[in-house]
Amino acid sequence: MLDIRLIREKPDVVREALARRKEHAPLDELIRADIRRRELLTQTEGLQAERKRVSKQVPRIKDQAERQQLIEEMRGVGDRIAELNRELVEAEEQVSRLLLEMPNLPDPQVPDGEDDSDNVLVRQSGEPRELDFEAKPHWELGEALGIINFEQGQRISGSRFYVLHGDGSRLQRALASWMLDLHRRQGYQEVTVPYMVRRETLRASAHLPDFENTMYELVGEDFWLIPTSESPLTSLHAGEILSAGDLPRQYTSYSANFRREQISAGRDVRGIKRGHQFDKVEMYHFTLPEDSEAALDRLTAHAEETCHLLGLTWRTVERCTGDLGFKNRRGYDVEVWSPGVREWLEVSSTSNVGDFQARRAQVRFKREAGARTEFAHTLNGTGLGMPRTMIAVLENYQQPDGSVVIPEALRPYMGGQQRMESG
RNA sequence: GGAGGAGUCGCAUAGUGGUCUAGUGCGGCCGCCUGCUAAGCGGUUUCGGUGGGUAACCGCCGACGAGGGUUCGAAUCCCUCCUCCUCCGCCA
Numbered sequence: 001m002l003d004i005r006l007i008r009e010k011p012d013v014v015r016e017a018l019a020r021r022k023e024h025a026p027l028d029e030l031i032r033a034d035i036r037r038r039e040l041l042t043q044t045e046g047l048q049a050e051r052k053r054v055s056k057q058v059p060r061i062k063d064q065a066e067r068q069q070l071i072e073e074m075r076g077v078g079d080r081i082a083e084l085n086r087e088l089v090e091a092e093e094q095v096s097r098l099l100l101e102m103p104n105l106p107d108p109q110v111p112d113g114e115d116d117s118d119n120v121l122v123r124q125s126g127e128p129r130e131l132d133f134e135a136k137p138h139w140e141l142g143e144a145l146g147i148i149n150f151e152q153g154q155r156i157s158g159s160r161f162y163v164l165h166g167d168g169s170r171l172q173r174a175l176a177s178w179m180l181d182l183h184r185r186q187g188y189q190e191v192t193v194p195y196m197v198r199r200e201t202l203r204a205s206a207h208l209p210d211f212e213n214t215m216y217e218l219v220g221e222d223f224w225l226i227p228t229s230e231s232p233l234t235s236l237h238a239g240e241i242l243s244a245g246d247l248p249r250q251y252t253s254y255s256a257n258f259r260r261e262q263i264s265a266g267r268d269v270r271g272i273k274r275g276h277q278f279d280k281v282e283m284y285h286f287t288l289p290e291d292s293e294a295a296l297d298r299l300t301a302h303a304e305e306t307c308h309l310l311g312l313t314w315r316t317v318e319r320c321t322g323d324l325g326f327k328n329r330r331g332y333d334v335e336v337w338s339p340g341v342r343e344w345l346e347v348s349s350t351s352n353v354g355d356f357q358a359r360r361a362q363v364r365f366k367r368e369a370g371a372r373t374e375f376a377h378t379l380n381g382t383g384l385g386m387p388r389t390m391i392a393v394l395e396n397y398q399q400p401d402g403s404v405v406i407p408e409a410l411r412p413y414m415g416g417q418q419r420m421e422s423g
Numbered sequence: 424g425g426a427g428g429a430g431u432c433g434c435a436u437a438g439u440g441g442u443c444u445a446g447u448g449c450g451g452c453c454g455c456c457u458g459c460u461a462a463g464c465g466g467u468u469u470c471g472g473u474g475g476g477u478a479a480c481c482g483c484c485g486a487c488g489a490g491g492g493u494u495c496g497a498a499u500c501c502c503u504c505c506u507c508c509u510c511c512g513c514c515a
Binding site for chain 2: 038048054060073
């Protein structure tokens with residue numbers, strides 16, 4: 001959420017920043033609604049002050065007629081207040097609705113662009129690796145090894161579901177455990193969060209109202225399945241006023257995630273790249289406002305390190321204004337090369353959200369006792385999504401005989417096992 | 424799912440229609456006193472909105488779990504919801 005005062009006082013600055021995005025932003029409508037709201041507020045408060053003052057005198061007045069007279073008058077004032085208040089509530093609802101629809105302002109350093117083809121390469125760890133035999137895609141490897149069963153997934157839940165068996169299931173568990181331990185060493189606190197959250201939690205993380213049709217809502221109750229643990233992590237400190245010493249806070253969380261992915265029918269249909277349910281390790285930071293820029297670099301480095309330690313070829317692109325995303329100020333995508341599908345797979349997306357989510361979730365802090373409250377900054381980054389990391393591991397570590405060597409980092413998490421073989 | 428109880432300032436509590444401008448204790452902060460510490464003394468202490476001011480700050484309005492209602496006037500009365508506690512039922 002943007003600061004309404006900034007919009008009120010510097011509308012042109014806001015307008016210019018928003019123009020760099022492709023997002024719809026009801027700026028003028030919001031400014032008009034804000035003016036109307038404040039006019040109604042001034043009138044209402046004036047009458048409330050009068051009623052308060054007079055009502056306090058009522059019990060002191062002994063003359064019955066005079067007392068009755070005042071009560072009558074205040075009844076009229078009360079009616080008028082109620083009337084104005086109805087209009088005021090309406091205006092307030094309009095302001096907050098429009099405010100929730102306003103996307104975040106991009107950081108001035110973010111490159112301009114239309115879509116992901118305009119993203120800017122900032123780092124790369126080597127060239128895409130070619131195998132000296134014909135690389136198989138992961139769906140062939142997975143089926144031959146008996147570790148990914150697509151037919152069973154479809155039987156149980158329909159298209160875009162699969163079942164992991166044996167070493168496949170263990171590999172995913174090893175990846176998650178290894179990543180969580182790595183992030184713990186990088187200063188994160190591990191948390192396990194609810195997968196079902198209330199509407200308010202999704203509003204706080206800015207997944208609502210704009211991404212409503214990409215999420216699953218449970219019938220008859222105010223529960224939604226999380227599209228990412230970023231949402232519950234945002235609300236970990238919702239409504240709290242922290243002290244400056246509490247920041248920064250770094251959390252990491254392993255969770256399942258649920259997405260409708262309805263737009264992408266026909267795209268990425270083969271394999272496990274894009275499903276309605278997938279696991280992922282998430283990293284999340286709460287920082288002081290002046291520290292969030294450096295935290296984004298650190299967070300991105302943590303994602304890169306994860307790829308690096310798995311022995312994968314990776315690169316990092318900075319997202320342009322057109323690919324930045326509704327709630328973000330600035331962000332990067334970390335991608336790994338996978339020779340079977342022959343593409344760069346986005347395994348992590350890191351973002352500095354600034355105070356955008358903190359305003360919605362009311363995550364505040366004080367620099368010292370008695371100081372003003374300020375909004376914290378939040379950042380989020382994928383500590384790598386499981387399916388895409390699995391794809392990259394299977395396809396990069398495959399052998400001519402169809403077996404897959406287990407990356408060294410993961411072996412301690414698989415009982416020392418070095419290789420996955422069929423049978 | 425059913426029955427009962429609770430929710431007031433950071434914590435603990437007082438407050439059952441106007442004297443609440445929400446009191447008191449603890450804690451925190453500032454100062455005084457004091458070999459040091461502790462104790463003692465004095466002061467201070469929430470959040471939001473809005474208007475004024477360069478600012479420090481000041482005025483007004485709102486907030487006693489949330490939202491409605493009754494009333495000239497609500498922490499206090501009524502309704503709905505949320506959370507927690509106790510018990511019963513059901514359940515992995």
